[in-house]
Amino acid sequence: MIRLEKRPQPSRAWSMATPVLAVIATMVFGGLLFAALGKNPFQSIETIFWEPLFGEFSFYYRPQLLVKGAPLVLIAIGLSLGFRAGIWNIGAEGQYIMGAIAGAGVGLAFYPLDAWYVFPLMVIAGALGGWAWAMLPALLKVKFGTNEILVSLMLVYVAEQLLASMSLGLLKNPEGFGFPGSRNLNDYAAGNSWIAQDIGLHWGVAAALIAVIFAYVLLNRHMAGFQIRLSGEAPRAARFAGVNPTRLILLCLGLAGALAGMAGLFEVSGPAGQVSIDFNVGYGFTAIIVAFLGRLHPVGILLAAALMALTYIGGEIAQGNLGLPAAAIQVFQGMLLFFLLALDLLTNYRLRRTVTEGN
Amino acid sequence: MSQPLLSLKGLTKAYPGVIANNDISFDIGAGEVHALLGENGAGKSTLVKMIYGLVKPDSGTMTLRGDAYAPAEPRAARADGIAMVFQHFSLFDALNVAENIALGMENPPPMRDLASRIREVSETYGLPLDPFRTVGDLSAGERQRVEIIRCLLQDPKLLIMDEPTSVLTPQEVEILFKTLEKLRAEGTSILYISHKLEEIRRLCDTATILRLGQVVGGCIPRETTARDMAEMMVGSALKTPERSGRALGEVALDISGLSVASPAEFGTALKNLHLTVRQGEILGIGGVAGNGQEELLGVLSGEIPTEAEAVKLAGQPVGRMGPTERRTLGLLTAPEERLGHAAAPDMSLTENALLTGAVREKLEHRGFLRWGAARAFAEKIIAEFDVRTPGPENAARSLSGGNLQKFVIGREVLQDPDVLVVNQPTWGVDAAAAAAIRQALLDLAANGAAVICISQDLDELMEIADRFAALNEGRLSEPRPTEGLSVDEIGLMMGGAHGMEVANV
Numbered sequence A: 001m002i003r004l005e006k007r008p009q010p011s012r013a014w015s016m017a018t019p020v021l022a023v024i025a026t027m028v029f030g031g032l033l034f035a036a037l038g039k040n041p042f043q044s045i046e047t048i049f050w051e052p053l054f055g056e057f058s059f060y061y062r063p064q065l066l067v068k069g070a071p072l073v074l075i076a077i078g079l080s081l082g083f084r085a086g087i088w089n090i091g092a093e094g095q096y097i098m099g100a101i102a103g104a105g106v107g108l109a110f111y112p113l114d115a116w117y118v119f120p121l122m123v124i125a126g127a128l129g130g131w132a133w134a135m136l137p138a139l140l141k142v143k144f145g146t147n148e149i150l151v152s153l154m155l156v157y158v159a160e161q162l163l164a165s166m167s168l169g170l171l172k173n174p175e176g177f178g179f180p181g182s183r184n185l186n187d188y189a190a191g192n193s194w195i196a197q198d199i200g201l202h203w204g205v206a207a208a209l210i211a212v213i214f215a216y217v218l219l220n221r222h223m224a225g226f227q228i229r230l231s232g233e234a235p236r237a238a239r240f241a242g243v244n245p246t247r248l249i250l251l252c253l254g255l256a257g258a259l260a261g262m263a264g265l266f267e268v269s270g271p272a273g274q275v276s277i278d279f280n281v282g283y284g285f286t287a288i289i290v291a292f293l294g295r296l297h298p299v300g301i302l303l304a305a306a307l308m309a310l311t312y313i314g315g316e317i318a319q320g321n322l323g324l325p326a327a328a329i330q331v332f333q334g335m336l337l338f339f340l341l342a343l344d345l346l347t348n349y350r351l352r353r354t355v356t357e358g359n
Numbered sequence B: 001m002s003q004p005l006l007s008l009k010g011l012t013k014a015y016p017g018v019i020a021n022n023d024i025s026f027d028i029g030a031g032e033v034h035a036l037l038g039e040n041g042a043g044k045s046t047l048v049k050m051i052y053g054l055v056k057p058d059s060g061t062m063t064l065r066g067d068a069y070a071p072a073e074p075r076a077a078r079a080d081g082i083a084m085v086f087q088h089f090s091l092f093d094a095l096n097v098a099e100n101i102a103l104g105m106e107n108p109p110p111m112r113d114l115a116s117r118i119r120e121v122s123e124t125y126g127l128p129l130d131p132f133r134t135v136g137d138l139s140a141g142e143r144q145r146v147e148i149i150r151c152l153l154q155d156p157k158l159l160i161m162d163e164p165t166s167v168l169t170p171q172e173v174e175i176l177f178k179t180l181e182k183l184r185a186e187g188t189s190i191l192y193i194s195h196k197l198e199e200i201r202r203l204c205d206t207a208t209i210l211r212l213g214q215v216v217g218g219c220i221p222r223e224t225t226a227r228d229m230a231e232m233m234v235g236s237a238l239k240t241p242e243r244s245g246r247a248l249g250e251v252a253l254d255i256s257g258l259s260v261a262s263p264a265e266f267g268t269a270l271k272n273l274h275l276t277v278r279q280g281e282i283l284g285i286g287g288v289a290g291n292g293q294e295e296l297l298g299v300l301s302g303e304i305p306t307e308a309e310a311v312k313l314a315g316q317p318v319g320r321m322g323p324t325e326r327r328t329l330g331l332l333t334a335p336e337e338r339l340g341h342a343a344a345p346d347m348s349l350t351e352n353a354l355l356t357g358a359v360r361e362k363l364e365h366r367g368f369l370r371w372g373a374a375r376a377f378a379e380k381i382i383a384e385f386d387v388r389t390p391g392p393e394n395a396a397r398s399l400s401g402g403n404l405q406k407f408v409i410g411r412e413v414l415q416d417p418d419v420l421v422v423n424q425p426t427w428g429v430d431a432a433a434a435a436a437i438r439q440a441l442l443d444l445a446a447n448g449a450a451v452i453c454i455s456q457d458l459d460e461l462m463e464i465a466d467r468f469a470a471l472n473e474g475r476l477s478e479p480r481p482t483e484g485l486s487v488d489e490i491g492l493m494m495g496g497a498h499g500m501e502v503a504n505v
Helices: A012-036 A041-049 A058-085 A092-110 A118-144 A148-168 A203-221 A223-233 A235-241 A245-268 A283-293 A298-322 A326-348 B044-051 B074-079 B097-103 B111-124 B140-152 B170-185 B197-203 B226-234 B293-301 B323-329 B349-357 B371-384 B401-413 B431-446 B458-464 B487-493
Strands: A002-006 A194-196 A349-353 B006-015 B018-028 B033-038 B059-064 B082-085 B158-162 B189-193 B206-211 B214-219 B251-260 B270-278 B282-286 B311-313 B331-334 B419-423 B450-454 B467-472
Touching: A012 A041, A012 A298, A012 A326, A041 A298, A058 A092, A058 A203, A058 A223, A058 A245, A058 A283, A058 A298, A092 A118, A092 A148, A092 A245, A092 A283, A118 A148, A118 A245, A148 A245, A194 A203, A203 A223, A203 A245, A203 A298, A223 A235, A223 A245, A223 B349, A235 B323, A235 B349, A245 A283, A283 A298, A283 A326, A298 A326, A326 A349, B006 B044, B018 B044, B018 B059, B018 B214, B033 B044, B033 B197, B033 B226, B044 B158, B044 B189, B074 B082, B082 B140, B097 B111, B097 B140, B111 B140, B140 B170, B170 B189, B170 B197, B170 B487, B197 B226, B206 B226, B214 B226, B226 B431, B251 B293, B251 B450, B270 B293, B270 B450, B282 B431, B282 B458, B293 B331, B293 B419, B293 B450, B323 B331, B331 B401, B349 B371, B349 B401, B371 B401, B401 B419, B401 B431, B419 B431, B431 B450, B431 B458, B450 B458, B467 B487
Parallel strands: B033 B189, B033 B206, B082 B158, B158 B189, B282 B450, B282 B467, B331 B419, B419 B450
Antiparallel strands: A002 A349, B006 B018, B006 B059, B206 B214, B251 B270, B251 B311
16 A cells, blocks of 8 residues: 655655656656557657757747747746735636737837837737736625636636627728738837747747746745745735735736736737737646646746647647647647646655555 | 553554654553643654554554453454544534434444433433534533543443543533543543643542653652652753733733624634733633634734724724734734644745744845845744754744744744734643743743733643633633632633533532
8 A cells, every 4th residue: 555644844856856757757658648549659759859859840840939938938927926826817818818909909009100119018008908807807806706717717708709809890900801800010010029030039038038037036035925925825824924815816916917918919919910810829728737837936937838838849740740639639738737736746745655464 | 459451561653753652561450540641742642542543553562451452443442442532523513413423433323212322321421411412502511522422332441531621611621520530430441641730630540651752650640749740741840930020011902892703604703802901911811712712813913803993002093904014013913823824834934934023023125035034033033942943944834833833932022022912822832842931921021011821721821921811702701810819710700611511420
């Protein structure tokens, strides 16, 4: 029999080791899955993890890593602050959409003015759009005690409807021959987020790195970060310490919304280019996985986002080159999360063999 | 000499890093009330868990009425006539007494038969209890009766009782003792675990004293003074806290007409409380936990807001202020629940020092944390309050209960409060540490602070408090000077036997 025994202290060594073990376990069981589907498991794993980074066409895939990773980091950092405090914002996707609409709206309003201040204004508008959308569940929770999980999630679908209406109505490209979707911001020098498109570098990548540093400092050096951690770990102790729950909810949801909104803006003014009906691709939901994969730690999130971006791109290559079904790739990604959370137990518990004696 | 009921020989049990029980041997005679004495961590619970079949000894043997006895699980122990009343009750509030008892039985009889058996046993032993009352409505003393009757229905030969009087008023203790004496007269042995020495002197025939997992001696409690027993427990001469004559100053804290509902579901509302504490004074508030103690602490810490005028600190209304503002003004508190309320279990001691110390110890500067200063403050608490831990980077939950309690009390005392409110300051703390904590409270008062000590331990309150009031069902009695207050009077202030029928044995 195996028994779990709580460690007196969380083990640092295990908290470092478990993500690596989880990746290895995912490779093993994912390989078995691919083998069961009749594919060469080694080739499949290599395609997913190796091909995008060092393969023949890596010059094309590497920039994709930055493009896919940046919004994940930005959103996940914001979410992680709330998750740490026990505030469950599930609606980052909606905040991301609203940031994109607000930011792109400002940019399109200035079109074709060529001024340095257009892009900064777009960034601010994007952040405000996401912030405002996150304030809805925050205020409802503070005033009426509603559940932020439900409200923020429902608001994603509202945001999607608004996105459709915007790309068909208000923001529709007047020179677009009636096709849905806004003007392409990539054609508007003052209003796009690229720094160096050939290597996938846009302002969102820079913002993501700044957000990592900001979150690290906040959590480790600032009273607000301490209060966030305290509220998540021991809510009663937090109240006793004098943490104001209302302020904390507004802060955490607000920051998450603003960061998600900025991610939306960087995406719409760069890689996506335009507001369109199918603009959002689920970054807001994937970021939840990224946040937990990175165990809500800023640096962990950075690594987790890189890993997720890798499996996405690698997964697409595997689908194209090896004919793996998309569902198998999704199962593979699910396994990664599963093993990470399961092995996470080992940081706080140790396994003990119990000798069962006959009665 | 007749054969002992239970005989322990060389029982040893080691856990990683600690030998909980080392070569323990003693006998419990038939019809004997045997006290098991020892500080927290002396190995009392490990020992009774071995007797009750919850833990297997590494080595050593037990003999029950001459036969080898090695219970594999509590069920086997019960089958051999050993029953145990735990310190923490395991009862379901929503079920009635009979249903609760049926849940713990292997083959419960039909409810009607069970109810009549419960009535029969409860009347025989002077423990009146209606089998059809809902447990949620019972007082702590009555809940304990449910547990005891549950045990008595098995007709035990040995009854193990773990700290049974900690939740009882003096009158309820009296009723319990009558029951136990009747059981003894019938030949039932009782293993009585407690650290209340006067009770042991009154009730027990023999005592075995444990220290650091070893038997350090035995005694006949009636022929030994409480002080001698305490010193055997601690292993050194015990320092009695010194009270020096203190001059009382201005009114430091004034509560008037305070009524507030409890935020907790099964909490107790406070009803029209009045009290004042002066500088240099210690006010003791007694009463069984769950009668509004937590709510009173919450009202003072700022966790439960009240009318502004209901709580006044040095004349200033603070009822609406949050915890941080009150700390700034000098009102500090230490709640009862150490893990999760007074301290965050998974956070380090440095972080826990920051938890209440940020403002007064200037551990933050414009919102940024001064980790160096926080660490230094944690180290100061550890040094001055003798907290046993490798260092301030250790998680709060890695400390033993007593050590964490010292840390929590030390954290508030060292912040130099004007008014300090503590709830159960020495609960689960060993005698030496408890004496140190009481001395710290006395010193604080001697330096002019006002102290409110909420405690279930009446001896403690008699030892340090200048005035005593009892909190019962959310109402506070008129405070009276502790000097010359008798145990009976205190018991009556605490609500007597909580409306329990007095036994006629």
